[in-house]
Amino acid sequence: MTHTQHASDTSLSMALGEDYPDIRDSVRRVCADFPADYWSSLDEREDYPTDFIKALTDAGFLAALIPEEYGGTGLPLRAAAVIMEEICAAGCHAAAGHAQMYIMGTVLRHGSDEQKRKYLPRIASGELRLQAFGVTEPTTGSDTTQIKTRATRSANGYVLNGQKVWTSRAEHSDLMLVLARTTPANEVAKRIDGISTFLIDIRACLGRGLEIRPIKAMVNHHATEVFFENLEIPADALVGEEGRGFRYILDGMNAERMITAAEALGSTRWFLRTATQYARDRIVFGRPIGANQGIQFPLAQAYIQSEAADMLIRRATAMFEAGLPCGEQANIARYVAAEGLWNAAEACMQTHGGFGFAREYHVERKWREARLARIAPVSTNLILANIAQHTLDLPRSY
Ligand SMILES: Cc1cc2nc3c(=O)[nH]c(=O)nc-3n(C[C@H](O)[C@H](O)[C@H](O)COP(=O)(O)OP(=O)(O)OC[C@H]3O[C@@H](n4cnc5c(N)ncnc54)[C@H](O)[C@@H]3O)c2cc1C
Structure with missing residues (x-):
């Protein structure tokens, strides 16, 4: 590398500036309609930012990482990060949106073509919310490979039993991605194996073995406990290959x-x-x-x-x-x-x-x-x- 090249590279990386200026500007304009009082009122009522999420969805921001063929805008991860940064810099709350972005990634990368065609366009349009991700459990915490929620094979698919804790937005989401053991930990060579990922239709499961209870918490995150008791889910709820979910x-x-x-x-x-x-x-x-x-x-x-x-x-x-x-x-x-x-x-x-x-x-x-x-x-x-x-x-x- 020549000295000149080195100097220009250095000045380039030092002058970071605002990348994606158009996106930043559009996000700021959307957020301007949701001032601090909107958020404090939600906080006091522990309510969900329905209007804000709709505005973000209508503007296409929550579909930033969904490819265009599935109705999204197919932007790079950096653009998604910029969207989230600007939402928060404006004093708004990005949590309900961020979950959708990264939970969706599991379906995009590992879901079947049928799952992608079925869900991604409807998530992109806002018809379906995929904002709940059930990983943490009360007895195993950060030690995720030790989760106790079990999914056992049945005639039509799987039967789920177990409990999640701190699952945010389960009451405000249509779909939930759930991590469950399909092979007991003592029967797998590596502890990260034998865990599978399931995409569950919350509305269809409520009252049939799925129960959601809100947790009163320090922040308005719509945190819940989720209970699975002999919940029957179809075989096509499995995302990717069985045992590779972790x-x-x-x-x-x-x-x-x-x-x-x-x-x-x-x-x-x-x-x-x-x-x-x-x-x-x-x-x-x-x-x-x-x-x-x-x-x-x-x-x-x-x-x-x-x-x-x-x-x-x-x-x-x-x-x-x-x-x-x-x-x-x-x-x-x-x-x-x-x-x-x-x-x-x-x-x-x-x-x-x-x-x-x-x-x-x-x-x-x-x-x-x-x-x-x-x-x-x-x-x-x-x-x-x-x-x-x-x-x-x-x-x-x-
Ligand atoms: C508001 C809120 C929303 C959440 N939303 C979700 C959600 O949507 N979905 C979901 O699955 N989970 C969610 N969580 C759970 C969150 O991911 C966990 O609380 C977090 O990962 C820590 O796990 P834990 O609370 O079980 O802590 P524990 O695992 O019990 O740990 C307690 C403390 O010990 C520390 N510790 C543990 N092991 C070690 C170690 N080996 N070395 C050093 N320190 C260690 C931890 O870092 C922590 O500080 C949410 C939590 C909150 C509070």
């Missing part, structure tokens, strides 16, 4: 990490914008509080972290799109974005002093929501363990 989920994890990292980055931008504005306006001891280093430095640190997260997300999505292995990069981007978000949320809360607790400022609600990024969909502890044990080759604990 591998399919691992396949989709990098995209999930990047999309949720982009959301964390967007929310970080919201906190920084809100906090810096308040720090300029609030006068105490005869000067703006933003003139104090105690207020400035945490905000500057959070900004620096947001820039790091931005670059890391771009690197990870670029590698994903190039078809390169990118698990480590996805994890790193997700970790830096989640930690940066929490620091920004804390700095914004501290900047607002007592008013941070007043609901009308929306800081306490966003602060509660921000905390989730360090726990779900993956805990930052598990990311650290992965980096330690896979990248740094330290002894395995799991």
Whole structure:
């Protein structure tokens, strides 16, 4: 590489700017119709953002990753990340949309042609919601390969028995992707084998062995417990090959990490914008509080972290799109974005002093929501363990 080439490459990567400016602009325009009061009202009522999801669907944003032949817009993952980043930067809540994006990926990559033809166009149009993903179980938590939900073969398909916990939006979704063991753990060579993925029609199963109970929670995530009791599901509910479901989920994890990292980055931008504005306006001891280093430095640190997260997300999505292995990069981007978000949320809360607790400022609600990024969909502890044990080759604990 010549010196000139090197210099121009460097300046190119340093001047990140806003990629996908048209998409960013359109997302901002949609989000402008859903101000903070819309979200706080939903939060108080623990209600679902029906109008917002419809607006996103009508604008084609939730079908960004669905190929055009199935009615979507077939955009790259980076574009989907930009959509999520902008939704969150506008102060809106992306969770109901992000799930649809990455759950759909399992059907797209591993579903049969018939499943794709049957579901993807209707998901793209908004006729069907695929927003529930049942992985976590009460007794096994992060140790997913130990899940106890069982799917046993029957004359017409499978019979499901078991329980999921924290399944978001199960009450507001038409379809749910469920992970269940089809071969007992002690009968498979590798613990990731013998687990299968099923696409369940929630409406058809309710009252026939499927029960959903809401969980009262700190954030408005429509979390539920899901119970399967001798639930009969058809054979064509199986996605891909029996026994390979955990591998399919691992396949989709990098995209999930990047999309949720982009959301964390967007929310970080919201906190920084809100906090810096308040720090300029609030006068105490005869000067703006933003003139104090105690207020400035945490905000500057959070900004620096947001820039790091931005670059890391771009690197990870670029590698994903190039078809390169990118698990480590996805994890790193997700970790830096989640930690940066929490620091920004804390700095914004501290900047607002007592008013941070007043609901009308929306800081306490966003602060509660921000905390989730360090726990779900993956805990930052598990990311650290992965980096330690896979990248740094330290002894395995799991
Ligand atoms: C609001 C909300 C929405 C959610 N939505 C969904 C959903 O839609 N679908 C779904 O399937 N799940 C969902 N989850 C569950 C979420 O993915 C889990 O809570 C998360 O993965 C952690 O699992 P756990 O709560 O069982 O924690 P545990 O596994 O019990 O772990 C508790 C703590 O110990 C740490 N820990 C465990 N093992 C290790 C280790 N080896 N090394 C270091 N630390 C470790 C964990 O990181 C965590 O901090 C949701 C959770 C919440 C709170």
